[in-house]
Amino acid sequence: MLNTILITGATGLVGKALVKECLSKGFNIHYLTTSKSKISSKKNYKGFYWNPQLDQIDPKCFEGVSTVINLAGSSIAQRWTKVSKSTILSSRKNALELLHSTIETHKFPIRHVISASAIGIYPDSKTRYYKEDFQGTDASFLRTVVRSWEGALKSFKSLGVLTTALRIGIVLDANEGALPKISGPIKGYIGSALGSGEQWQSWIHIDDLVSIFLFILESDIEGVFNAVAPNPVQQKDFVKSVAKVLKRPLFFPNVPEIVLNFALGEMSAIVLESQRVSAQKIQNLGFEYKYHELDAALNHLL
Numbered sequence: 397m398l399n400t401i402l403i404t405g406a407t408g409l410v411g412k413a414l415v416k417e418c419l420s421k422g423f424n425i426h427y428l429t430t431s432k433s434k435i436s437s438k439k440n441y442k443g444f445y446w447n448p449q450l451d452q453i454d455p456k457c458f459e460g461v462s463t464v465i466n467l468a469g470s471s472i473a474q475r476w477t478k479v480s481k482s483t484i485l486s487s488r489k490n491a492l493e494l495l496h497s498t499i500e501t502h503k504f505p506i507r508h509v510i511s512a513s514a515i516g517i518y519p520d521s522k523t524r525y526y527k528e529d530f531q532g533t534d535a536s537f538l539r540t541v542v543r544s545w546e547g548a549l550k551s552f553k554s555l556g557v558l559t560t561a562l563r564i565g566i567v568l569d570a571n572e573g574a575l576p577k578i579s580g581p582i583k584g585y586i587g588s589a590l591g592s593g594e595q596w597q598s599w600i601h602i603d604d605l606v607s608i609f610l611f612i613l614e615s616d617i618e619g620v621f622n623a624v625a626p627n628p629v630q631q632k633d634f635v636k637s638v639a640k641v642l643k644r645p646l647f648f649p650n651v652p653e654i655v656l657n658f659a660l661g662e663m664s665a666i667v668l669e670s671q672r673v674s675a676q677k678i679q680n681l682g683f684e685y686k687y688h689e690l691d692a693a694l695n696h697l698l
């Protein structure tokens with residue numbers, strides 16, 4: 397019988413790439429979606445409806461499942477209003493809590509829950525080099541969200557389930573996410589660095605991220621891991637690399653922080669914060685990156 401994996405958030409940027417690779421490796425996929433229109437049933441790929449805000453889930457999604465991969469969460473790349481902030485936080489917490497209570501109630505024999513987390517758990521710093529055992533924090537919105545997300549994941553330990561949190565960096569994909577937002581203006585000759593440009597950006601190529609999920613899944617590895625490429629870059633160098641690959645000049649001075657704060661509000665933290673994050677822990681376990689350097693990743697994607 398095929399190994400069945402239950403994936404939440406399977407219809408998003410990371411989920412689509414992960415599903416494709418899992419299917420090519422012969423896994424059977426069940427996925428949970430909050431959108432009834434996204435439910436489909438193809439060979440080895442079956443959708444189920446859930447609504448974590450309303451505690452609704454179809455328990456049949458767990459049939460034959462031993463591993464759950466949790467990617468669900470309302471996007472942080474939206475203006476942070478009181479309402480959207482509450483949804484960003486609760487969508488992550490409620491999703492894990494609903495999975496937990498359903499597994500507990502029905503005594504489903506789940507072995508491993510692997511969940512997305514984010515490098516936003518690390519406080520903004522231009523000098524620190526973050527490893528997974530870093531303990532400091534602050535009261536910012538991003539830190540609050542990610543701490544609560546990882547806290548909800550830890551609660552699965554009480555069910556005797558292995559838990560793994562992947563603290564994901566900026567995911568580079570050709571069509572979605574951060575890269576098209578950065579490369580679009582540069583292609584149109586209006587790109588420039590953001591803020592001081594000194595902030596560290598810990599990126600990862602989508603293919604390497606998918607490989608990390610499969611590495612963790614297939615080796616049954618438990619714990620907290622950074623999912624970033626081994627060579628983070630400063631934002632000004634990120635922009636320069638994109639311009640070089642696209643063969644475009646950079647005419648304009650950096651967009652000042654004050655302009656970004658005005659245009660994006662509190663959410664400007666996403667582009668202005670600095671997190672230089674280490675990939676050493678997962679490498680020490682034998683994971684091999686395909687894209688170590690930003691230029692190679694950009695050459696492949698752009």
Ligand SMILES: NC(=O)c1ccc[n+]([C@@H]2O[C@H](COP(=O)([O-])OP(=O)(O)OC[C@H]3O[C@@H](n4cnc5c(N)ncnc54)[C@H](OP(=O)(O)O)[C@@H]3O)[C@@H](O)[C@H]2O)c1
Nearest residue numbers: 405407408409410429430467468469470487512514564567
């Ligand atoms: N992309 C990045 O650079 C990055 C970096 C760090 C961390 N992450 C984290 O990794 C995970 C996957 O990232 P992604 O880029 O693939 O995200 P994405 O494209 O925004 O997809 C997330 C998925 O979550 C589901 N979702 C949306 N709102 C929801 C809600 N209110 N309740 C429950 N589910 C909801 C959606 O699936 P349905 O419509 O099918 O329900 C959506 O397809 C996210 O949790 C994200 O925060 C991503």
